Amino acid sequence: MPILIDANTKVICQGITGSYGGQHAKGCFLYGTKLVGGVTPGKGGQKFAIDDHASVPVFDTVAQAVRETGATATMIFVPPAGAADAILEAADAGLRVICAITEGVPVNDMIKARAVLDDLNAARPESDRITLVGPNCPGVITPGPKSGTGDKSSDPYTKSGCKIGIMPGYIHTHLSESKLGKSVGIVSRSGTLTYEAVWQTSNLGLAQSTCVGIGGDPIRGLNHTDCIRLFESDPATDAILMIGEIGGTDEILAAEYVKKHVKKPVAAFIAGRTAPPGKRMGHAGAIIGGTEDTADAKIAALKAASVEVAMSPADMGQAVMRAMRVAVSA
Amino acid sequence: MKVHEYQARELLVSFGIPVPPSMVIERIEDAREAFAQSTLGMPKPLAVVKAQVHAGGRGKAGFVKLVKSATEAEDAARFMLTHRMVSPQTGPEGLEVKKLLVASAVDIAHEFYLAITTDRMSRRNVLIASREGGVEIEQVAHDRPEAILKEPLHPTLGLQPFAARKIAFQLGFKGKQVAQAVNVMMALAKLFEAKDCSLAEINPLVLTPPDDANPPHADGRVVAIDAKFNFDDNGLFRHPDLQRIAEASESEEDPSEVRAHKAGLSYIALEGNIGCLVNGAGLAMATMDIIQLHGGKPANFLDVGGSASEQAVTEAFKIILSDHAVKGVLVNIFGGIMRCDVIAQGIVNAAKEVGFKVPLVVRLEGTNVEAGRKLLESAKANIPTLQPATDLADAARKVCAAVA
Numbered sequence: 001m002p003i004l005i006d007a008n009t010k011v012i013c014q015g016i017t018g019s020y021g022g023q024h025a026k027g028c029f030l031y032g033t034k035l036v037g038g039v040t041p042g043k044g045g046q047k048f049a050i051d052d053h054a055s056v057p058v059f060d061t062v063a064q065a066v067r068e069t070g071a072t073a074t075m076i077f078v079p080p081a082g083a084a085d086a087i088l089e090a091a092d093a094g095l096r097v098i099c100a101i102t103e104g105v106p107v108n109d110m111i112k113a114r115a116v117l118d119d120l121n122a123a124r125p126e127s128d129r130i131t132l133v134g135p136n137c138p139g140v141i142t143p144g145p146k147s148g149t150g151d152k153s154s155d156p157y158t159k160s161g162c163k164i165g166i167m168p169g170y171i172h173t174h175l176s177e178s179k180l181g182k183s184v185g186i187v188s189r190s191g192t193l194t195y196e197a198v199w200q201t202s203n204l205g206l207a208q209s210t211c212v213g214i215g216g217d218p219i220r221g222l223n224h225t226d227c228i229r230l231f232e233s234d235p236a237t238d239a240i241l242m243i244g245e246i247g248g249t250d251e252i253l254a255a256e257y258v259k260k261h262v263k264k265p266v267a268a269f270i271a272g273r274t275a276p277p278g279k280r281m282g283h284a285g286a287i288i289g290g291t292e293d294t295a296d297a298k299i300a301a302l303k304a305a306s307v308e309v310a311m312s313p314a315d316m317g318q319a320v321m322r323a324m325r326v327a328v329s330a
Numbered sequence: 331m332k333v334h335e336y337q338a339r340e341l342l343v344s345f346g347i348p349v350p351p352s353m354v355i356e357r358i359e360d361a362r363e364a365f366a367q368s369t370l371g372m373p374k375p376l377a378v379v380k381a382q383v384h385a386g387g388r389g390k391a392g393f394v395k396l397v398k399s400a401t402e403a404e405d406a407a408r409f410m411l412t413h414r415m416v417s418p419q420t421g422p423e424g425l426e427v428k429k430l431l432v433a434s435a436v437d438i439a440h441e442f443y444l445a446i447t448t449d450r451m452s453r454r455n456v457l458i459a460s461r462e463g464g465v466e467i468e469q470v471a472h473d474r475p476e477a478i479l480k481e482p483l484h485p486t487l488g489l490q491p492f493a494a495r496k497i498a499f500q501l502g503f504k505g506k507q508v509a510q511a512v513n514v515m516m517a518l519a520k521l522f523e524a525k526d527c528s529l530a531e532i533n534p535l536v537l538t539p540p541d542d543a544n545p546p547h548a549d550g551r552v553v554a555i556d557a558k559f560n561f562d563d564n565g566l567f568r569h570p571d572l573q574r575i576a577e578a579s580e581s582e583e584d585p586s587e588v589r590a591h592k593a594g595l596s597y598i599a600l601e602g603n604i605g606c607l608v609n610g611a612g613l614a615m616a617t618m619d620i621i622q623l624h625g626g627k628p629a630n631f632l633d634v635g636g637s638a639s640e641q642a643v644t645e646a647f648k649i650i651l652s653d654h655a656v657k658g659v660l661v662n663i664f665g666g667i668m669r670c671d672v673i674a675q676g677i678v679n680a681a682k683e684v685g686f687k688v689p690l691v692v693r694l695e696g697t698n699v700e701a702g703r704k705l706l707e708s709a710k711a712n713i714p715t716l717q718p719a720t721d722l723a724d725a726a727r728k729v730c731a732a733v734a
Binding site: 020024080081103104105106107108111112114115116138166167168171188189190191192193194195196199216218219243245246248249250269271272273274275276311312313314 | 448450451453454455485486523526528562563564565567568598600608609610611612613615616617618619620622623628631636637663664665666667668695696697721722723726
């Protein structure tokens, strides 16, 4: 069982009638995701066509969509002004996995939405909690073995995978297709850099259990540590690759967590070692952020936690291999 | 986006935060009137003339001047409006000064620091205050962290009056000063939220000496002298007033960065000679990193984003090539939302419109990669400097070799 989502996860798309929402709802369906419907207020009752042979129903509200389809997960393409509201609507309707793809959500909106989710979760047992991924993220994928072209609804790319997001499906590898018979769980703040990492691990003969793009915004749902904790207890994950970048202290906290709690091999890459400082940070922010924001500080913390750090982005896949060899010989 | 001091003052005033009387002028001949207006009723008129430029080091460069008379104000204005300001932050060519702020000088009993910013770790906005204002707050935080007070704002209710009172008493405000300080804090919190700030900073927040002749100010007045704001770019869409300030300040920014911004591209000019065109901020940073690992120097950070059109991609190339230091270009695309064929078409168009005289190394992977490669293959004759790369390391190697 991989983390967060699997082949049985039923998914809806909020903002399915928008151009990106529509394009990626199709992409997920053709990958093989059980995409069961979409939501656009005012367009309830319409059908969203995947192609000439398949369509999914559109609902006015998420509550309605959940009632009619039994969905447990959503991907959100609602524009920034309404994205936080869409997250709260999904939570209110009882969805468990909320992937907010939308880029450009105001930080103050996310502070409020995240606080409401935290309050909801505090009152629930762990098994019943809501997981927010993103916003400003590529989403989550649990790859399945390739069984079709993925070109039309009658011939999906896989029959036992789940893709909730905008990542290209074909770069991923399922365990049954992996030469080395090992799966890596990948967590990343970046979209395209995640694809790069997936591609490298696939080309080395590794599979991916689940890949989570947690997003690049300062206030978000899942963080690195949350994902690493899930991967550590996931029997389908043999090794963990974490991709971070400059800014914030998420990677430092993750390094501390790895040091204390993680037995599986862990590799990492931190982007932005050569980025010029001070482009985004104001004075008061620097007080709180401190010097832990730099790539070098993060790399040092990860190395201190015995994480195998790739110094080049071309070396992410090899870093996973080294981490696994070290684990075997230890 | 940067906000001038006078614009920051206007924001403070519109939320009810007291500032000393002031006037903004653009002409030397208005300096006398501005001095008279801002010092009205002062027994010993004293004002400060400050150049409104987006750079620090004004005081040392002579662009902040204390003046005691209308004539002195006029002299200061003449100097500032007819000289370029050169400071360590401006570079040797300096900055032209177009606007001056003439503000009443204030007697200072004590200087405080007050700010609100977003703390990523606690996922809260936080009020930060210190009795040690008027100086570099980073230095205070470094040397004496206990001198910095922090109070998280409630995520949905915002700053509560009790929390502001607590900070006011901890800062040492007494008597009638307390309510004034609380009002400033509450107003700053309201402003922060209403304008989607990422930083709202008053430094210094000043307490004036007691004024026995004026009963409401018998314990002194709490006045904001200087303020600094940063805004959350994601919130800008709901603030037309800030968009206007942003547009007005564009004329003082790097023209390439402005041009990129208009095309929906994220671009930062750097010192090197290898132009980069990448999709995704993380991959763009990683591409800069790998260029340096191979001994090269990136000329820019450029993220075309997830949904760039052919036109935006073509514009991106024009911006990169307009930097004359660029001796080679690296395109690194891993298509997700971004389709490789769109990038390829952008390259073909740019080749037609501006031409690639410098080496161009292209690495494409991801969505529609086959269509993208075919497009480039068929356009090869028109782009003689084009070299395809098989992966990230190959791309970095090739571009660094090409410019070496």
